[in-house]
Amino acid sequence: MxxxxxxxxxxxxxxxxxxxxGLGPHSATAFYQETETTGYDTYKGKVVDQNSSRAISSAYLSVDGTNITTVTNSEGDFSLKVPEDIFETTVTVSAMGYAGQKLALSYFKEGNTVIEMQESVEELSEVSIFSxxxxxxxxxxxxxxxxxxxxxxxxxxxxxxxxxxxxxxxxxxxxxxxxxxxxxxxxxxxxxxxxxxxxxxxxxxxxxxxxxxxxxxxxxxxxxxxxxxxxxxxxxxxxxxxxxxxxxxxxxxxxxxxxxxxxxxxxxxxxxxxxxxxxxxxxxxxxxxxxxxxxxxxxxxxxxxxxxxxxxxxxxxxxxxxxxxxxxxxxxxxxxxxxxxxxxxxxxxxxxxxxxxxxxxxxxxxxxxxxxxxxxxxxxxxxxxxxxxxxxxxxxxxxxxxxxxxxxxxxxxxxxxxxxxxxxxxxx
Structure with missing residues (x-):
């Protein structure tokens, strides 16, 4: 029906x-193991709330001067891949309700980088731009x-x-x-x-x-x-x-x-x-x-x-x-x-x-x-x-x-x- x-x-x-x-015989498909290729550096890590250490999902990481971006998952994890010839630059990290950060690419490690973000507490209702x-x-x-x-x-x-x-x-x-x-x-x-x-x-x-x-x-x-x-x-x-x-x-x-x-x-x-x-x-x-x-x-x-x-x-x-x-x-x-x-x-x-x-x-x-x-x-x-x-x-x-x-x-x-x-x- x-x-x-x-x-x-x-x-x-x-x-x-x-x-x-219906159930039937078939071949299994394997879950992948990530394989790096030459020409790229990979930086992995996690974005968390500075005070509570709670994972921040949907946070953006953008490599300044390029169009390269990625976003954190529901666990706050990210994987950022940058061409090897880009090394003297900064990465902008932003998330709703938090103060943005600019971090040197050298701050990121190939292992696990933890980025702590400070919640924005400004009294926005007093900002004159809201007209x-x-x-x-x-x-x-x-x-x-x-x-x-x-x-x-x-x-x-x-x-x-x-x-x-x-x-x-x-x-x-x-x-x-x-x-x-x-x-x-x-x-x-x-x-x-x-x-x-x-x-x-x-x-x-x-x-x-x-x-x-x-x-x-x-x-x-x-x-x-x-x-x-x-x-x-x-x-x-x-x-x-x-x-x-x-x-x-x-x-x-x-x-x-x-x-x-x-x-x-x-x-x-x-x-x-x-x-x-x-x-x-x-x-x-x-x-x-x-x-x-x-x-x-x-x-x-x-x-x-x-x-x-x-x-x-x-x-x-x-x-x-x-x-x-x-x-x-x-x-x-x-x-x-x-x-x-x-x-x-x-x-x-x-x-x-x-x-x-x-x-x-x-x-x-x-x-x-x-x-x-x-x-x-x-x-x-x-x-x-x-x-x-x-x-x-x-x-x-x-x-x-x-x-x-x-x-x-x-x-x-x-x-x-x-x-x-x-x-x-x-x-x-």
């Missing part, structure tokens, strides 16, 4: 395939300035993409890819495209459970939430009357003062959006958005997200969260990081307990260059918006390739889970 997808107005940024899989008095008018002006504040040339971005699936608290799948994003100008409605450079996956679904949950869209799921390139997914400038906007307490990131605007849809007869916008007070640029889709209406939410499911099951999302961050270069901003997290409940007929799955996909831009003539040679490496990475990834081969690429360090829990999966496969 299938549940057909019914999406209108671009509301569902992510769709899922739920497929019942806007109407939140909706502020958001309308932000949307009108996307041609002034963001890249207006075709750009080719190298990015690292990761997709993980958990059943309960247990990690069961990991897919990763290095991709090239063919980014169109922010003042254009032309669609961004993605080509696949390398991909790999950690395990075969058939050996993990009778139910295989697959994410359709792959890297596009984290690219579509670029709200300044794709405002039609949430709100266009002419549709803001459908939302309520209110100012929250202001914030600061990397010495920039930010308006914080809470928003929510007024019509709540179907799944509806709510969240926060972080806007640079000086340039009126959206630098971060963190938002959710309310999915209390289970039937409507299932129709948005579930494309196919086995008979005898009910599947629906219980939590849908998105995050997008932008980076600045020479006064212009661009997409730097996107994350989508969905939690699903699967109810089986005649079974007492349900199953919970969490799907997390994230993509971080690690380098970019302008493509002023806009010419792109299309080939078989280009993927479409319906791609299923878990099917198309080739397995953990070509180990040496991955050493050159800035990556989001794998969560320790992921590594442990894959190691256990390998052991189970060897026993079987």
């Amino acid at each position: 299938e549940t057909k997808l019914n999406v209108t107005g671009g509301r569902a940024l992510i769709t899922l395939l739920l497929i019942l899989m 806007a008095t109407d939140a909706k008018s502020l958001v309308r002006e932000v949307l009108s300035k996307r041609g002034d504040n963001y890249f207006t040339e075709d750009t080719q971005m190298k990015a690292f993409y990761r997709e993980t699936i958990k059943k309960g608290s247990r990690n069961v799948s990991l897919s990763e890819a290095v991709v090239e994003i063919h980014k169109k100008p922010y003042d254009s409605w032309a669609k961004d495209e993605i080509s696949l450079i390398k991909s790999r996956k950690s395990a075969d679904y058939e050996r993990l459970d009778t139910l295989a949950l697959k994410l359709r869209g792959g890297p596009f799921n984290t690219l579509h939430i670029d709200l300044m390139k794709n405002p039609q997914f949430i709100f266009n400038r002419d549709e803001l009357d459908n939302y309520e906007f209110e100012f929250d307490d202001p914030a600061r990131i990397n010495n920039k003062y930010l308006y914080v605007v809470d928003f929510r849809e007024l019509y709540q007869g179907e799944p509806w959006y709510f969240g926060k916008l972080f806007i640079d007070a000086e340039t009126l640029t959206l630098v971060k958005a963190d938002f959710n889709l309310n999915v209390d209406d289970r039937k409507a939410a299932a129709n948005l997200f579930v494309k196919k499911k086995p008979g005898g099951t009910k599947a629906y999302p219980v939590n849908v969260n998105y995050e997008v961050n932008y980076r600045e270069q020479n006064g212009k901003w661009y997409y730097g990081y996107g994350r989508a997290e969905l939690e699903f409940v699967i109810n089986w007929k005649r079974k007492l307990f349900n199953s919970r799955y969490t799907v997390n996909s994230e993509m971080a831009v690690t380098d970019w260059e302008r493509n002023p003539d806009g010419k792109v040679k299309r080939d078989d490496s280009f993927i479409n918006e319906r791609v299923v990475m878990a099917d198309d990834a080739s397995g953990f081969n070509d180990m040496a390739f991955w050493g050159e690429n800035n990556i989001i360090e794998p969560d320790k829990s992921i590594e442990n889970a894959i190691e256990k999966i390998q052991q189970q496969m060897r026993r079987n």
Whole structure:
């Protein structure tokens, strides 16, 4: 039995395939061991809160004078790869709510570098730069300035993409890819495209459970939430009357003062959006958005997200969260990081307990260059918006390739889970 997808107005940024899989013999796929290649120095470490030692996730590390960046994972870990001929430079570290830092590259060690960040405690409400008095008018002006504040040339971005699936608290799948994003100008409605450079996956679904949950869209799921390139997914400038906007307490990131605007849809007869916008007070640029889709209406939410499911099951999302961050270069901003997290409940007929799955996909831009003539040679490496990475990834081969690429360090829990999966496969 299938549940057909019914999406209108671009509301569902992510769709899922739920497929019942049968057990059968197949070959195991090994979890990778990172292999370094010549020409690059690798610096690993952790970013933590100075006072509590708590890990700081989604902190940015940017090599000054280059377009090389990386981002910390949920454990605060990072892996920064820098060409050997770059050594006399600094690295900027920034995170929301913390004072930014500039550290000499020589500060980083090839082993484990711990970076402590001091929480920003300035009384921002007294800063004179905050002059806007109407939140909706502020958001309308932000949307009108996307041609002034963001890249207006075709750009080719190298990015690292990761997709993980958990059943309960247990990690069961990991897919990763290095991709090239063919980014169109922010003042254009032309669609961004993605080509696949390398991909790999950690395990075969058939050996993990009778139910295989697959994410359709792959890297596009984290690219579509670029709200300044794709405002039609949430709100266009002419549709803001459908939302309520209110100012929250202001914030600061990397010495920039930010308006914080809470928003929510007024019509709540179907799944509806709510969240926060972080806007640079000086340039009126959206630098971060963190938002959710309310999915209390289970039937409507299932129709948005579930494309196919086995008979005898009910599947629906219980939590849908998105995050997008932008980076600045020479006064212009661009997409730097996107994350989508969905939690699903699967109810089986005649079974007492349900199953919970969490799907997390994230993509971080690690380098970019302008493509002023806009010419792109299309080939078989280009993927479409319906791609299923878990099917198309080739397995953990070509180990040496991955050493050159800035990556989001794998969560320790992921590594442990894959190691256990390998052991189970060897026993079987």
